[in-house]
Amino acid sequence: MIAMLVLGIESSCDETAAAVVEDGRVIRSNIIASQIETHAPFGGVVPELASREHLDRIGSVVDSALTESGVTLEEIDGIAVTEGPGLVGSLLVGLSFAKSLAFVTEKPIVGVNHIEGHIYSVVFENPPVAYPALALIVSGGHTTLFLIPEEGLYAVAGRTRDDAAGEAFDKVAKLLGLGYPGGPVIDRLAKSGDAAAVDLVFTIPRMTPPSLDFSFSGLKTAVLRYVRENKILPVADRNHPDQVIVDLAASFQDKVVRSLMARLRKAAHRYRPQTVILAGGVACNSALRQSVAAEDFGAPVYYPSPVLTTDNAAMIAAAGYPKLARGEDHGLEITASASMKLDNISLEDYEERHVQPSAISYQLSE
Ligand code: KG4
Numbered sequence: 001m002i003a004m005l006v007l008g009i010e011s012s013c014d015e016t017a018a019a020v021v022e023d024g025r026v027i028r029s030n031i032i033a034s035q036i037e038t039h040a041p042f043g044g045v046v047p048e049l050a051s052r053e054h055l056d057r058i059g060s061v062v063d064s065a066l067t068e069s070g071v072t073l074e075e076i077d078g079i080a081v082t083e084g085p086g087l088v089g090s091l092l093v094g095l096s097f098a099k100s101l102a103f104v105t106e107k108p109i110v111g112v113n114h115i116e117g118h119i120y121s122v123v124f125e126n127p128p129v130a131y132p133a134l135a136l137i138v139s140g141g142h143t144t145l146f147l148i149p150e151e152g153l154y155a156v157a158g159r160t161r162d163d164a165a166g167e168a169f170d171k172v173a174k175l176l177g178l179g180y181p182g183g184p185v186i187d188r189l190a191k192s193g194d195a196a197a198v199d200l201v202f203t204i205p206r207m208t209p210p211s212l213d214f215s216f217s218g219l220k221t222a223v224l225r226y227v228r229e230n231k232i233l234p235v236a237d238r239n240h241p242d243q244v245i246v247d248l249a250a251s252f253q254d255k256v257v258r259s260l261m262a263r264l265r266k267a268a269h270r271y272r273p274q275t276v277i278l279a280g281g282v283a284c285n286s287a288l289r290q291s292v293a294a295e296d297f298g299a300p301v302y303y304p305s306p307v308l309t310t311d312n313a314a315m316i317a318a319a320g321y322p323k324l325a326r327g328e329d330h331g332l333e334i335t336a337s338a339s340m341k342l343d344n345i346s347l348e349d350y351e352e353r354h355v356q357p358s359a360i361s362y363q364l365s366e
């Protein structure tokens, strides 16, 4: 059988990325141009700067992805591009570029939900996903538990009520003067910190069991309160922060990891999936990876290597592959959908079809 080659394009936030993927699971090239240096001085992504930089880079990033893969544009069988969620200006750059390529080459094009892309980031380095699957996607903008009864169907089992986990890492790092993005720096510091040395007291919104929703804004406020009450100053030298900051980072990270693990554990216990998936930028976190690897979910747990965990286009090509293989072509009408959702079946439908009634009566406790 002849291989199917998909060109993936991703520009939803602060990475301009393009990749060529064969048959949905072999990476022929994976080019990522990060904008971290552009946004770091501002402590977060500046949308106008992001779109401008995507515009500057998209051509050469796609060129490099093709060159490195040894595949010509004519040999590509289809294009997969992120259509949302994300920054509208940034999304439009990738979409417009992808649509022009599809127009001139007369190739099919499909729009991909960025979060679905993260779910597909596990296909490259793991055995095939067995369904039903349970996926925890933890990124800068999302913290969501998905139930996936079969490829392409998604029910939301839990989501954050306020901040996303990555957003909490970024806000806490900013507060402590640790720079952007916050996740990697807190992860590194926490390794030499004592999580028990700082007691962060916080509450989460009242949730009716069996809610699997998350909440991180109370924890972020607890860090802020601790900093104020103890008159802690933001770090002067990022390479040598005071021990109290290091311990604070460790304590904060520990609370985030415990909260994510508690719900993932409950969800796995309740829904008994065949595969557990952990993906999205925060899945790079070493403490979270350790906890997940040490846990027995009753099913194998798949997560991607770090380069495929944060935003990339290989995952977009992989998510687009089954659509293109089915003959889908979304045409030139696809456009940016800044707050695009990923839930095409309701939780009630999922529970009716896939959950034993006896499993429904559990309580969520932490
Ligand atoms: O998936 P991603 O690259 O972009 C979005 O779709 O949002 O995720 C970026 C997020 C940022 O909030 C960043 O701080 C966080 O992932 N992150 C981490 C780590 N590496 C990246 N959070 C915790 N620990 C890490 N090692």
Ligand code: ZN
Residues within 6 Å of the ligand: 114, 118, 139, 140, 280, 281, 310, 311
């Ligand atoms: Zn992402």
